[in-house]
Amino acid sequence: MLHSVERPVASVPRPVLALLIVAFCLQVAWQWQLPKPVARAEALGDPPAPAALRVAALGEPIVLAQMTMLYLQAFDNQPGVSIPYQDLDYARVTAWLGAILELDLIGQYPLLMAAQVYGAVADEAKQRQMCAFVRKQFDRDPDHRWRWLAHCALMAKHRLNDQPLALSYAEAITAKARRASGWARQMRIFILADLGEIEAAKVLLGGLLESGEVTDPKEIHFLSERLKELEAAGKSSPPSGIRQPGS
Amino acid sequence: MNHRITTIARYTLLEALRTRLPLLVVVVLLTLLAASFFVESIAVAEGARFQTGFYAAGARLAGVFIVGIYVLVSITREFNDKGMDVALALDLPRSHYILGKLAGFAALAVLVAIAASLPVAWLAAPQAALQWAASLGLELAIVVALALFCVVTFGQITPAASFVLAFYLLARALTAIRLMSANPIAGAETFSHEAMRFVIEALALVMPALDAWTQTAWLVNGQAPWTVILQLAGQSALYVVLLAAATMFDFHRKNF
Numbered sequence: 001m002l003h004s005v006e007r008p009v010a011s012v013p014r015p016v017l018a019l020l021i022v023a024f025c026l027q028v029a030w031q032w033q034l035p036k037p038v039a040r041a042e043a044l045g046d047p048p049a050p051a052a053l054r055v056a057a058l059g060e061p062i063v064l065a066q067m068t069m070l071y072l073q074a075f076d077n078q079p080g081v082s083i084p085y086q087d088l089d090y091a092r093v094t095a096w097l098g099a100i101l102e103l104d105l106i107g108q109y110p111l112l113m114a115a116q117v118y119g120a121v122a123d124e125a126k127q128r129q130m131c132a133f134v135r136k137q138f139d140r141d142p143d144h145r146w147r148w149l150a151h152c153a154l155m156a157k158h159r160l161n162d163q164p165l166a167l168s169y170a171e172a173i174t175a176k177a178r179r180a181s182g183w184a185r186q187m188r189i190f191i192l193a194d195l196g197e198i199e200a201a202k203v204l205l206g207g208l209l210e211s212g213e214v215t216d217p218k219e220i221h222f223l224s225e226r227l228k229e230l231e232a233a234g235k236s237s238p239p240s241g242i243r244q245p246g247s
Numbered sequence: 248m249n250h251r252i253t254t255i256a257r258y259t260l261l262e263a264l265r266t267r268l269p270l271l272v273v274v275v276l277l278t279l280l281a282a283s284f285f286v287e288s289i290a291v292a293e294g295a296r297f298q299t300g301f302y303a304a305g306a307r308l309a310g311v312f313i314v315g316i317y318v319l320v321s322i323t324r325e326f327n328d329k330g331m332d333v334a335l336a337l338d339l340p341r342s343h344y345i346l347g348k349l350a351g352f353a354a355l356a357v358l359v360a361i362a363a364s365l366p367v368a369w370l371a372a373p374q375a376a377l378q379w380a381a382s383l384g385l386e387l388a389i390v391v392a393l394a395l396f397c398v399v400t401f402g403q404i405t406p407a408a409s410f411v412l413a414f415y416l417l418a419r420a421l422t423a424i425r426l427m428s429a430n431p432i433a434g435a436e437t438f439s440h441e442a443m444r445f446v447i448e449a450l451a452l453v454m455p456a457l458d459a460w461t462q463t464a465w466l467v468n469g470q471a472p473w474t475v476i477l478q479l480a481g482q483s484a485l486y487v488v489l490l491a492a493a494t495m496f497d498f499h500r501k502n503f
Contacts, residue, residue, distance in 0.1 A: 006500045006501065006502060007499070007500045007501070007502060008500075009500070011499060011500065012495075012496055012499040012500060013340075013342065013499065015342075016342055016492060016495045016496055016499060017496065019488070019491075019492040019495075020489070020492035020493055020495075020496050023485065023488045023489035023492045024453075024489055024492075026485055026489075027452075027453060027485055027486065027489050028452045028453065030481075030482065030485060031451060031452045031453070032452060036425070036429070037422045037425055037426055037456075038426075070427050071423055071426075071427070073427070
């Protein structure tokens with residue numbers, strides 16, 4: 001075995017020392033002058049199959065899902081949001097997001113990115129693509145994923161100006177997400193009202209109040225006032241009487 | 248000087264060839280090739296692409312593992328058998344010993360790269376296969392130089408192997424890590440992020456980004472420009488020289 005005591009640096013021949021210093025300086029200089037890595041949108045390839053990802057995860061699918069999400073994030077997270085988003089192939093992005101969700105069914109990060117980040121691009125087709133992805137994923141776990149669909153419903157209503165699409169999302173939340181917050185489950189009523197479906201909205205709102213499902217006194221008061229407005233049928237009601245949580 | 252270095256290199260290579268190392272390399276590569284046929288048979292589409300990608304990635308990792316472990320074990324055995332003490336008792340400068348060993352191991356790395364590339368030459372286009380083989384040889388040369396440095400510095404297999412493994416994984420992931428740290432969604436101006444980013448960028452100055460070497464994309468998408476291979480060759484040569492100098496520096500300071 002080697003002795004633990006080492007000789008002093010002065011015992012190293014000068015040529016060796018000089019070579020080490022010069023080589024180190026050259027290495028640093030070479031790396032310094034190389035351009036910094038930039039994630040190019042076209043460099044985002046297709047994701048591996050979920051089964052291959054599970055093998056690569058080595059028993060840690062959640063960690064792999066998280067690292068993969070950070071990797072995907074790097075392709076859009078550059079100065080200037082709009083340019084890289086518009087260059088990204090959204091079919092590949094949704095494929096990646098879907099693959100990550102397969103690894104980590106409970107994680108919400110991919111859906112947050114889909115609804116709040118990738119869906120924020122000023123491109124209607126891409127917004128619809130993200131909403132469709134969220135809608136599809138919502139069906140797999142409505143009680144945990146309703147909030148992203150609720151965001152998509154708002155996006156459909158206010159950005160895409162597609163009331164029927166917003167209504168379909170709101171109805172899905174009401175029908176399937178039993179644990180969703182009251183305001184999300186009531187969205188369809190207000191969307192119906194905005195669509196001019198006054199009678200349908202009145203019936204639903206009245207039914208909701210009669211069912212006793214709503215127990216918060218402030219919420220009951222708000223919904224009752226809304227019902228009165230609809231019954232007055234002088235449709236100058238403000239667009240979207242949707243209450244946000246805590247208001 | 249050259250005579251001593253080439254003699255040590257020749258005997259280092261001869262020792263490797265006379266062990267079971269060639270048999271191990273052949274068995275591993277044949278196993279990977281067989282597995283690649285299995286992957287190709289179960290792929291619904293692009294079977295050839297799957298096969299090439301699987302074999303290339305597997306052969307690369309296997310080559311790194313085999314040559315790295317062999318260098319570590321070989322030098323450790325010389326330490327323990329006092330063979331190195333006998334060699335150093337002769338009129339042999341320590342630098343020549345290290346350079347001779349490095350040359351022998353580098354030659355071994357080239358042979359392993361050639362062996363791994365033979366199936367690739369059949370699976371992919373000739374020029375792309377040649378580029379891949381050249382790059383693999385360069386990558387394995389870096390790995391053997393790193394392994395030699397680690398085993399001389401640490402003196403024992405476990406810490407040396409751990410360092411080599413950690414270094415290799417970090418070098419492969421460095422570009423992705425730099426991208427992630429460059430522009431986070433939140434917390435970009437916090438001290439912790441700035442400190443981590445500084446550390447990562449400092450590492451990038453002293454480590455090769457091995458994800459750029461031996462890319463499977465050359466085989467399945469299209470060959471790379473030859474200027475890229477030349478650049479990799481330059482970087483590899485520089486890094487091997489740096490590691491060799493560091494090894495000689497450490498070796499000169501050892502007391503036997």
